[in-house]
Amino acid sequence: MKKVLKQFFGQGIFYILFFGLVVLVFAFFDLGFRWDNLNIDDLDVLGYITLILFRLIIYICPAIIMYPFVRKKCSISKCYSLQFCWYSILLALYNLLSLDYILKVDLFSKLDSFVFILGFVLSLIFNKQLPVETTDKFKQDK
Amino acid sequence: MDKKAKELEGIIRSNIKSIKDNKNLSSLCDGLEELRKSMDSYDSLWTNTKDWFKRLFKFGKKKDLCIAQLIDIVNDFDKYKTEDKRKTINKLTELSKIKDRTFLEKIISVLRAS
Numbered sequence: 001m002k003k004v005l006k007q008f009f010g011q012g013i014f015y016i017l018f019f020g021l022v023v024l025v026f027a028f029f030d031l032g033f034r035w036d037n038l039n040i041d042d043l044d045v046l047g048y049i050t051l052i053l054f055r056l057i058i059y060i061c062p063a064i065i066m067y068p069f070v071r072k073k074c075s076i077s078k079c080y081s082l083q084f085c086w087y088s089i090l091l092a093l094y095n096l097l098s099l100d101y102i103l104k105v106d107l108f109s110k111l112d113s114f115v116f117i118l119g120f121v122l123s124l125i126f127n128k129q130l131p132v133e134t135t136d137k138f139k140q141d142k
Numbered sequence: 143m144d145k146k147a148k149e150l151e152g153i154i155r156s157n158i159k160s161i162k163d164n165k166n167l168s169s170l171c172d173g174l175e176e177l178r179k180s181m182d183s184y185d186s187l188w189t190n191t192k193d194w195f196k197r198l199f200k201f202g203k204k205k206d207l208c209i210a211q212l213i214d215i216v217n218d219f220d221k222y223k224t225e226d227k228r229k230t231i232n233k234l235t236e237l238s239k240i241k242d243r244t245f246l247e248k249i250i251s252v253l254r255a256s
Binding site: 030 | 245
């Protein structure tokens, strides 16, 4: 049990810090302003590419970066499950504290899409049903 | 288009290129001032200027003085009351607000994309 909790919180801290760092870096270069001004009439190509890159980095990369360090104890699908579980916890806290009303912004609005797609892709790769869960409790490997 | 107008276009184009290379911002403002004085005489230049303003939007941070001059130039064209003119002024105004954004606002606009 202790090992499980250690893994859960250890990875969780990494995922939260990684997300925070990525947001800070993109905010430092004021890329959010470029994204707010994206429009079809006069497409800012660099802004568009950085927006795609941002979403790939925050949703796909964290578990991939973590996996080599925990591969003996954790499969890649479990890493993704933990990542999305922690993102859900962060989102729940964000909503509980009503920060969406104060900051007027929704956090992780694309989370469900990525959870579904990654679950689908991973189950295809491993050729078996692998749930990538966001709200279920962390389960031990059998 | 006569010779004078072509010369002005050449000045503006080379100044736009200088802006892209982050050099010689003041000469762009001077060039635009020249353009403004000649604009009423050369109606066809207005169409080209819209493209040049669009190119400016793509560059990074701008000096407030230059943006204020650009807004004055667009505002001076009273006879061109078009949707494009309104959009141009709105975009320039937005661009001038870049410097005033706090770091928290920058973070919020990044979070909006998550």
